[in-house]
Amino acid sequence: MARSRREFLTRGLISLGALSLGPEIVTRVFQRSGHPSLPHGVDAAGIELKGQNDPFLKEAMFYKKLDNLRIECQLCPRKCRIADLERGYCGVRENRDGTYYTLVHSRPCSINADPIEKKPLFHFLPGTTAFSIATAGCNIECLFCQNWQISQFRPEQVKNYHLTPGQIANAAVQEACRSIAYTYSEPVIFYEYMYDTAIAGNPKKRPSMAAATVPEYSTSSPRLAPELTPATTISGSTSSKPVMARWTQSVGVPST
Numbered sequence: 001m002a003r004s005r006r007e008f009l010t011r012g013l014i015s016l017g018a019l020s021l022g023p024e025i026v027t028r029v030f031q032r033s034g035h036p037s038l039p040h041g042v043d044a045a046g047i048e049l050k051g052q053n054d055p056f057l058k059e060a061m062f063y064k065k066l067d068n069l070r071i072e073c074q075l076c077p078r079k080c081r082i083a084d085l086e087r088g089y090c091g092v093r094e095n096r097d098g099t100y101y102t103l104v105h106s107r108p109c110s111i112n113a114d115p116i117e118k119k120p121l122f123h124f125l126p127g128t129t130a131f132s133i134a135t136a137g138c139n140i141e142c143l144f145c146q147n148w149q150i151s152q153f154r155p156e157q158v159k160n161y162h163l164t165p166g167q168i169a170n171a172a173v174q175e176a177c178r179s180i181a182y183t184y185s186e187p188v189i190f191y192e193y194m195y196d197t198a199i200a201g202n203p204k205k206r207p208s209m210a211a212a213t214v215p216e217y218s219t220s221s222p223r224l225a226p227e228l229t230p231a232t233t234i235s236g237s238t239s240s241k242p243v244m245a246r247w248t249q250s251v252g253v254p255s256t
């Protein structure tokens with residue numbers, strides 16, 4: 001279905017305004033999943049992130065253990081070395097007793113149905129919408145980040161929802177979204193959630209895409225790549241350019 005430039009811009013502006021949560025879509029998604037309203041405990045303000053019973057806690061996929069309960073995260077080129085009870089630069093991964101955890105699995109803070117052209121993809125399922133999600137946190141600090149309200153905050157500092165990968169895949173179908181997008185913040189920081197959701201979306205013919213600043217990560221990309229259909233590269237700000245240059249040089253991928 002062709003979409004006029006005016007319609008695209010209008011929908012883009014609406015989706016920008018809805019970035020913080022996309023309340024209507026969130027309400028629909030939760031109503032369909034059997035919750036009469038937002039489920040208890042979903043709002044991060046009421047969640048004890050430090051508790052061992054955190055339902056969102058999931059061991060990180062890429063890290064190595066060091067001495068004295070320290071770990072080295074191997075998810076992105078920052079390769080943070082983290083002492084016990086500390087977090088990495090992105091603020092969403094925490095060392096607990098020498099085991100490294102992601103705190104944002106199944107914990108999106110932004111949900112919306114965006115035109116796929118906003119990802120930006122022009123020749124992949126044109127004219128359709130992508131079920132778009134993000135979590136709090138980011139591994140870079142672009143000076144003019146338009147999504148700083150989520151990217152520069154930790155999960156306990158923003159309002160979150162609880163949506164499992166399976167619920168995301170179902171919601172994409174119910175919202176007539178032809179694909180699932182990991183976007184708004186740098187999606188590598190919620191890698192495990194992205195990976196599991198991409199796998200959950202495949203049987204439902206909902207291909208996944210990552211709108212990433214640096215789409216290739218030498219350690220983690222090979223495992224994720226088969227699950228993602230397209231990946232797009234977005235230029236970072238002046239502040240992130242030296243970092244991007246180093247990263248893209250180190251992994252052999254030209255930035256755009």
Ligand code: SF4
Pocket residue numbers: 073074075076077078079080087088089090091093138139188189
């Ligand atoms: S993903 Fe986060 S914790 Fe891991 S290396 Fe990158 S910034 Fe550090």
